[in-house]
Amino acid sequence: MDNELRELFEIKEDDKISVSEKKQNVLHHILIRLAIFIAGTIGFTAVILSVSGWDVLGYLIIMFAFHVVWFVCILIETFILHINKKYILRNANLIFSAVVLILYGIAYIAIFNPQY
Template sequence: MMDKELRNLFEIKEDDKINVSENKQNILKHILIRLAIFIAGTIGFTAVIFSVSGWDVLGYLIIMFAFHVVWFVCILIEALILHVNGKYILRNANLIFSVVILILYCIAYIAIFNPQY
């Protein structure tokens, strides 16, 4: 701890904290980790779905849908936490990633169910 006189001399405040890790926000690593979880879960459920038959397929499809919903909600909660912590670059990356995934979900919905207007 520095003496109060030295603090006043050098104009150092006690509130000043230096966080080097906050300045270095690795977006690529951040997105790749979330994408890896998404792809691993999808490939895992798809492999299981192709190996079963009958009504089990529908059950695993519902579980895979629940996995995607929980994963998406976790991404949104993480974006909120990143906003509170002041990591705006990672928050924006999460939000852009969420929008891209929603667009992919919409394309998959149109491709699978082919709604007619």
């Protein structure tokens, strides 16, 4: 490219995209997400145990919605980590998501007991 065009568009040859080389703390990352998950679940469980009647069903639906929103946020964060080239944290999120899906499957079997 011509030097005049480089100056016009302010293009420098030394420009490189910097990737975060900072150490990625997977344990800290997972503990924060797990703490949000557990705090929400314990909070909703405490409320559910204190109410009676049809309110229980309403709070169960709200708790289900909380879990769905939380899981979607984890997946969105996984895409953002992939774009930011933080592959270790992305993989940790994917593994964490898989474990949570397995736990949801176990809970489904325990609660609804599907028999084929």
